[in-house]
Amino acid sequence: MAFKDLRQFITALEKTGDVVKIKQEVDWDLELGAIGRRAYELSQPAQWFQKIRDYPPEYTIFNGSLGTWRRLSIALGLPPETPIRELYAEYDRREQKPVKPVVVKTGGCKENIRVGDKVDLYQLPTPMLHEGDGGRYLGTWDVVVSKDPETGWSNWGMYRFMIHDKTTLTGYPAPFSHLAMMLSRRYIPKKQPMPIAIAIGCEPLCHMVATAGYGINVDEADYAGALGQAPVELVKCETSDLLVPAHSEIVIEGEIAPDKTAPEGPFGEYPGYRSGQTGGGLLCQVKAITYRTNPIMTVIALGVPPDDSSIAASLTAGLAMKRRLVRHNIPVTDVYVPPEGVTHLIVVGVKKGGADVARQIIEIFTARRAMTSKVIVVDEDVDPFNMAEVLHAFAVKCHPGKGIHVTTFEGRANALTPCYSPEERRKLSGAGVAFDATWPLDWDPNTDVPVKSSFTGTFSKETQEKVIKNWKKYGFK
Amino acid sequence: MKKEYVTFVRDFKSLPQGKEIEITIRDLTPGPRKYDAKIVKAVVSEDPARMPEGDLLWLRSATGVLSAKPWAIQVKGEVKGFLNLPPYSSLLRT
Ligand SMILES: Cc1cc2nc3c(=O)[nH]c(=O)nc-3n(C[C@H](O)[C@H](O)[C@H](O)COP(=O)(O)O)c2cc1C
Ligand SMILES: [Mn+2]
Numbered sequence: 001m002a003f004k005d006l007r008q009f010i011t012a013l014e015k016t017g018d019v020v021k022i023k024q025e026v027d028w029d030l031e032l033g034a035i036g037r038r039a040y041e042l043s044q045p046a047q048w049f050q051k052i053r054d055y056p057p058e059y060t061i062f063n064g065s066l067g068t069w070r071r072l073s074i075a076l077g078l079p080p081e082t083p084i085r086e087l088y089a090e091y092d093r094r095e096q097k098p099v100k101p102v103v104v105k106t107g108g109c110k111e112n113i114r115v116g117d118k119v120d121l122y123q124l125p126t127p128m129l130h131e132g133d134g135g136r137y138l139g140t141w142d143v144v145v146s147k148d149p150e151t152g153w154s155n156w157g158m159y160r161f162m163i164h165d166k167t168t169l170t171g172y173p174a175p176f177s178h179l180a181m182m183l184s185r186r187y188i189p190k191k192q193p194m195p196i197a198i199a200i201g202c203e204p205l206c207h208m209v210a211t212a213g214y215g216i217n218v219d220e221a222d223y224a225g226a227l228g229q230a231p232v233e234l235v236k237c238e239t240s241d242l243l244v245p246a247h248s249e250i251v252i253e254g255e256i257a258p259d260k261t262a263p264e265g266p267f268g269e270y271p272g273y274r275s276g277q278t279g280g281g282l283l284c285q286v287k288a289i290t291y292r293t294n295p296i297m298t299v300i301a302l303g304v305p306p307d308d309s310s311i312a313a314s315l316t317a318g319l320a321m322k323r324r325l326v327r328h329n330i331p332v333t334d335v336y337v338p339p340e341g342v343t344h345l346i347v348v349g350v351k352k353g354g355a356d357v358a359r360q361i362i363e364i365f366t367a368r369r370a371m372t373s374k375v376i377v378v379d380e381d382v383d384p385f386n387m388a389e390v391l392h393a394f395a396v397k398c399h400p401g402k403g404i405h406v407t408t409f410e411g412r413a414n415a416l417t418p419c420y421s422p423e424e425r426r427k428l429s430g431a432g433v434a435f436d437a438t439w440p441l442d443w444d445p446n447t448d449v450p451v452k453s454s455f456t457g458t459f460s461k462e463t464q465e466k467v468i469k470n471w472k473k474y475g476f477k
Numbered sequence: 478m479k480k481e482y483v484t485f486v487r488d489f490k491s492l493p494q495g496k497e498i499e500i501t502i503r504d505l506t507p508g509p510r511k512y513d514a515k516i517v518k519a520v521v522s523e524d525p526a527r528m529p530e531g532d533l534l535w536l537r538s539a540t541g542v543l544s545a546k547p548w549a550i551q552v553k554g555e556v557k558g559f560l561n562l563p564p565y566s567s568l569l570r571t
Contacts (some may be wrong), residue, residue, distance in 0.1 A: 029511060054509040122510050132541030134485065135503065136512050164514045168559075175565055188563070260559040261566055262514070263485060263501050266541045277539040278485040280566035283559055 002077030002228055005108065005247035006201045006296060009075060010048060010062065016080050018045045018071055025051040028061075028136075033129035036063040036301025043306075046071060048296070052125040058294045059125045063301055065141060065204045066308040072315070075204040076227065084314075085334075085385050091227065092319050099225025101232040107246025108292040109199075115238055115288040121163050123289070124250065129301050130268035134278050135162035137267060138252070139171060141298040141308065143199040143210040145242050146179045148217075149186055154243060155179060156220035158210040160267055161198060161252075161284065169198075169254065170264035170281035176369050178216065183256055183282070193255035195240035196284060201249025201298045206232060211309070212316035239287040249295045253288040270313075271342050272304035273418045310339035317343050321365065321372075328364050330357060336384040344417065345374045349384040353377055353438020359405045362434035366407060370430055371414045379438045381452060393437040403436040480532040481505040482550060483512075487539045492548075494522050499556055502534065516556040525549040 003009040013019035026032050026049050039047055046064035051057050066072045070080040073087060082090075114120070126136040139161030147154050155178040161171035173179040179196070187194040199206070205227045209220040221243075224232045235246035239253045264281020268274045300308045314337045322335040331351040337343055348361055358377045365372045378384060382393045398404070413420065413430025420430055443449050451457060455464065482502040486492050497520055503512045522528040531549035538544075560566070 029507075122513070125509075128512060132537065132543070134541070135514070163512070166510075166513070180564075183564070256564075257559070259561065259563060261562045261564050262516075262559050266539070274541050278541070279539075280560065280562055280564060282564045 002075065002205070003203050004233075005203050006062070006249055006298065009065070009204050010046075010296075012074055013046060013071065016070070016074060018068070018074065018080070019048055020045050021048050021050055023050050025053055027053040028055070028125050028127040029053070030128055030131060032061060032063070032127045032299075033301045036129070036299070037303050039064060040067055040301065040307045041304065043068065052127075055125040059297070060294070061125060061127065061297045061299055062201070063299050064308060065298060065300075066208065066312050067300075067306065069311060072208075072311055075208070084336075088315060088318060088334075088336075091315055094227050094229065095223060095319070097226050098222035099229070099231050101219075101221040101225055101234045101243070103243060104233045104235055104246050107233060107235045107248075109244065109246060109248040109251045109290050110235065111291065111293045112295075113238060113288065113290045119167050119286050119289055121166055121169070121252075121286060121289070124295075124297060126163055126297070127299060129299065130274065130303070132274055133162070133267050134263060134265045135164070135170075137162045137299075138169065138297075139198050139200070140302065141200070141207055141300040143202055143206050143245065143248075144171075144173065144179060145197040145199065145244055146182050146194065147242055148182050151217060153182075153217045154219045154221065155182065156206070156210040156224075158207060160265075162264060162267075162281075164262050164283070167286045168262065169252070169284040169286060170262045171284060172264050172267075172276075172279075172281050180282075181216070183258070187256070188258045191258050193257055193285070195237075195242055195253070195255055197237050197240070197242045197244045198252040198254070198284075199244045199248040199250070200252070201292075201296050202245040203228070203232075203247065206245050207298070208312050208316070211312050213320055237288070238290060248292075250289070250291045250297060252284075252286055253290070254284040254286040257283045257285065268303050269416050270302055270309045271344065271416050271418055273416075275416045275418045305342050306339040310342050313337065313343050314339045317346075321346060321348075324364060325361065328360070330361060330364070333380060334384045336390075338387055340387075341374070343371060344414075345376070346372055347384040347387075347390050348375055348377050349380065349382065350377060350438065351380055352441070353379055353436065354441040355402070355405065355436055358403075358434040358436035358438070359407075362405060362407055362432045366409060366412075366432040368412065369414075370409060370412050370432060373414070373417060373430065373432050375432070375434045377434060377436050377438055381457065382437070390437075394435055397437040397439065398435045405434040405436065407432045481535065481547070482532065483535040483537060485537045485539060485541070489523075489536050489538070489544055492521060492536070495520065497553060502550070502552075505535070516559070518553040518556060520551045520553065522549045 261280035528549035534550035
């Protein structure tokens with residue numbers, strides 16, 4: 001791994017000036033969330049809060065692990081200024097070689113162990129992140145571990161969990177998440193509680209893979225190993241046989257009740273709105289809390305982009321979507337998920353466009369869970385990673401009458417998409433649209449396709465080379 | 478000093494007043510245990526003047542928007558345990 005644990009990562013951020021240590025006392029009740037939000041919105045460093053109101057100074061909070069491309073580059077052990085296109089490429093390369101984790105006897109997360117009646121969630125300085133949230137979210141930047149008892153599949157997902165009372169959490173792994181799938185297949189029919197572990201304050205790539213949509217039966221830990229190019233060290237839980245990252249700052253061990261619930265949500269969510277509602281969450285009865293001495297709680301003051309969620313998802317969703325298009329034989333060159341579009345807006349570059357390809361792309365993206373709703377398809381002359389070029393292509397190449405392809409569906413829309421009506425949310429009905437910013441295939445390149453009036457589009461190779469060669473002589477830097 | 482609580486409801490108007498109901502409330506007493514939830518048997522009223530002995534109950538809508546004024550609540554007793562409903566149930570009174 002580039003880093004063994006969160007502390008090494010924070011040290012690296014200190015060296016590059018990508019974290020501020022906040023010594024002044026900060027209120028866990030909204031002030032911390034407001035600071036985190038403003039810091040994202042002003043592209044500021046991550047924050048390590050050293051003194052939390054009502055709590056002893058040993059308990060600190062870290063917000064914003066991967067909230068900028070710089071911090072994401074550092075987490076991967078790359079130079080902070082690595083261009084986005086290179087980050088995508090390097091991530092793609094590393095993901096080709098999964099690395100199995102190793103099980104170790106003990107680790108930092110076992111330095112302090114509170115089991116049974118020693119459990120008190122209020123021992124931790126869990127923030128109330130946004131005004132209007134359903135409660136204090138302890139699980140925001142977390143890794144939630146669950147296991148399929150029949151196949152041994154060990155899933156890691158990042159899901160929100162809030163405090164209900166001293167020993168109870170409620171959470172919202174969505175019904176289509178892998179955790180919910182295991183619960184409904186293996187535990188609810190038998191009316192058995194399902195063990196889970198919520199790891200907080202892991203090395204950042206563990207969190208990163210927990211946000212990514214890998215397939216069923218895939219252990220995300222293998223991909224944390226792939227990205228870090230070294231096996232992740234795991235250690236067994238105190239109250240179950242689940243394995244958690246050994247160097248986690250905090251581990252909450254609990255059981256999801258198969259037949260009980262309590263209120264959960266709403267929460268200031270990743271599309272940048274508090275777009276959900278309070279409802280019956282998964283109820284988790286906490287059996288043990290284990291933690292490093294002087295535990296650092298990771299959080300994300302989630303909201304409008306960019307933040308850790310939209311930056312991490314840009315990469316993970318972008319690569320996953322490109323692979324999906326390749327499998328469907330779409331002549332894709334690149335997929336870029338601009339963080340500003342919070343995985344709702346996707347840019348797809350193709351070798352050969354046209355209406356059919358645009359329509360196929362939006363059908364593929366909305367075929368199962370339709371988390372995405374808008375796609376801009378661009379020709380090869382546009383760099384999908386350059387939003388100024390994409391916007392220009394959209395403005396002038398997308399035909400307002402013929403270039404917009406809408407598809408509608410029921411039962412699989414994204415319930416958190418802000419533009420959906422309350423009724424659409426209830427029915428999970430929604431729509432997707434492809435904006436075709438490519439030239440129609442039946443246009444004759446000699447007579448119909450307008451020639452792009454740009455340096456590379458209008459001038460001969462010789463003229464371009466001459467100009468580039470003499471660029472400094474003209475007086476440019 | 479009156480205690481203060483908050484609860485989430487779909488429609489402020491539909492919360493039954495003047496009779497005993499079961500409701501999940503969160504304790505707003507400042508300190509490390511603020512927002513602790515419990516299920517209670519209680520009577521509520523939209524007019525605190527009509528329930529002088531009651532505590533204050535702030536309402537938030539299902540989407541988290543705070544009511545302009547607090548209601549009153551008289552807690553009759555705590556209900557141990559949780560709601561015996563499957564996960565993902567819609568919990569709100571309609
Ligand atoms: C900050 C953050 C919070 C998230 N919270 C949730 C959540 O509460 N519920 C959920 O289903 N997905 C949530 N997600 C998305 C999941 O992490 C993502 O879908 C992941 O693929 C889940 O793992 P799984 O595919 O193994 O189910 C969140 C993502 C981020 C970045
Ligand atoms: Mn998974």
